[in-house]
Amino acid sequence: MLYVIATPIGNLGDITLRAIEALKSADVVAAEDTRRSGMLLKHFGIKKPFISYHEHNEAARTIELVERLGRGENVALITDAGTPGLSDPGLRLIRECIKRELPFTIIPGPSSILMALLGSGFSTDKFCFRGFLPVKSGQRERELRAAAERDETAIFFESPYRLTKTLATCIDVMPDQQLCIARELTKKFEEFRRGVASELLEHYQSHPPKGEIVLVISGS
Secondary structure, eight states: OEEEEOBOSSOGGGOOHHHHHHHHHOSEEEESSHHHHHHHHHHTTOOOOEEEOOTTTHHHHHHHHHHHHHTTOOEEEEOSSBOTTSSSTTHHHHHHHHHHTOOEEEEOOOOHHHHHHHHHTOOOSSEEEEEEOOSSHHHHHHHHHHHHHOSSEEEEEEOTTTHHHHHHHHHHHOTTSOEEEEESTTSTTOEEEEEOHHHHHHHHHHSOOOSOEEEEEOOO
16 A cells, blocks of 8 residues: 655644554655655654655656555655645656556645645635746746736745745736745744735845745735
């Protein structure tokens, strides 16, 4: 059985009982960063062999893990934080299990996407998640222009090192729309900061952001 397990996005207390049970039952844990995941398992007193599973070896590792599953082993798939397959490796392995009719289950848990959406206070009737904003400025601008025209809430991941550039672009393409920056979710310095792009840019120019960033854009 393949267990696709959502892990805490910051606060380790957010792990679910099902996640702990699945990790304990696994024969091997496939992890994006084995060192980081090792600290997670150690915190809960779980000792398991690890295998790395990240974007640079996903194709080869998928073949290996499928072979293990075919032999009847239990495989736990986790990422550094959140749910495998959502802007993290995992979807390839899930698709291969579907193709080969191998059993798998998804164990839900903490989600920065839903947490940021709810914390923004923007509409939850319709929303879309678009993953990480493109690194290249032209592609990023096109993505933001498309978000500005939607009538639904848009959610993006963004690097703290590019946030001010993104907000500067937002001033041009959506100067009056409400935005929310969700940062360091579930951690000690958790922050939800709302406002138009110019207000947020002014703040983050004088207070350089740190940690994981989720950008939420209200619908037009």
